[in-house]
Amino acid sequence: MVFFSNPLNQYLSHKSEIDFAISNVLKRGKYILGEETKNFEIEFAKFIDAKFAVGVANGTDAINIALVACGVGYGDEVITVSHTAVATISAIEISGAVPVFVDIDPDFFTLNPQKIVQAITKKTKAIVIVHIYGQAADLAPILEIAAEYNLRVIEDCAQAHGATYQNRKVGNWGDISCFSFYPTKNLGAIGDGGAVVTNNKELADKCLLLRQYGWKERYVSKIKGWNSRLDEIQSAVLRVKLRYLESDNKKRNKLALLYFEHLQNIEKIGLPKTRESCSHVFHLFVIRIKERSQLIEFLKKKGIDTLIHYPFPVHLQEAYINNNNPVNLKETESAAMEVLSLPMYPELSESEVIKVSKDIIHFYES
Helix, strand or coil, rough: CCCCCCCCHHHCCCCCHHHHHHHHHHHHCCCCCHHHHHHHHEEEEEEHHHCCCEEEECCHHHHHHHHHHHCCCEEEEEEEEECCHHHHHHHHHHHEEEEEEEEECCCCCCCCCCHHHHCCCCCCCEEEECCCCCCCCCCCHHHHHHCCCCCCCEEHHHCCCCEEEECCCCCCCCEEEEEEEECCCCCCCCCCCCEEEEECCCHHHHHHHEEEECCECCCCCCCCEEECEHHHHHHHHHHHHHHHHHHHHHHHHHHHHHHHHCCCCCCCCCCCCCCCEEECCCCEEEEEEHHHHHCCCCHHHHHHCCCCCCCHHHHCCCCCCCCCCCCCCCHHCCCCCCEEEEECCCCCHHHHHHHHHHHHHHHCCC
């Protein structure tokens, strides 16, 4: 069986270090907001080349906290994409704001800068940029528009740990950025976890308050906040894995090159594209095909696991559909019908990539 992802193998590859780190947390007896979390925040901020990182409970909370810290609230509008995890939109709505969807670029599946201005109204307060599949959105023109219209920029970096845009890491461009450490991410915990990253001390301080009831001192709420803390065990695990993130991303790139080598001559497959002046960290290896359902079933019979990111655009899902304000997202809806994610993780073997590739070739030749 070729698994789509395998968090267990990642744990096993660093087992002794992770077990030691967890054991130290257990022995110290402080399990919430202790030295592991503080040290991880320092180390992760340094990795992103940013000044501040605030550990939170998960990636959804990270986006919500970032929005609230930026002053986004009830009735405000937030421009973003529908081709994303539901978490992005859920976080916007939890903040009280209204998501305003714009279409994606068909080559890179990210926010199309040319579609932004027409979506801006007097209520628009922010743009949430989703860096998807492992590479950056087209940041420069989006930031220019945001500056012109005085909009806050929040980066959703849940799928792009370590990716760069013009030689600068994502998460270090907007007002504030958000990361998820779900176990299958490029930097994954052994449970839920997230972080907010910024170069703005005022925003960082507000995020610190928001993640724990608005406390500046214990039991005294300076502002209204809630409970969204990254715990000590997850922080300890993440500190171990952070040391290997760059090398793991290189492994992902090596596996991606192997896919390219074997699949490049199949005209019916659209292979991933890398934006100019960007580095890709291949959180996912996403191909684009017309015969998706048939290929999924074929590979399943061969013992190969695949997934679709994402089969249903958020704006078409029952919880978020707005019949009173329909949107034209042609590229988003087209992508949702054709994208397919192949197995991709650092512990995936080259022989497994070759097997997946050969079986795909066999599907098209049969």
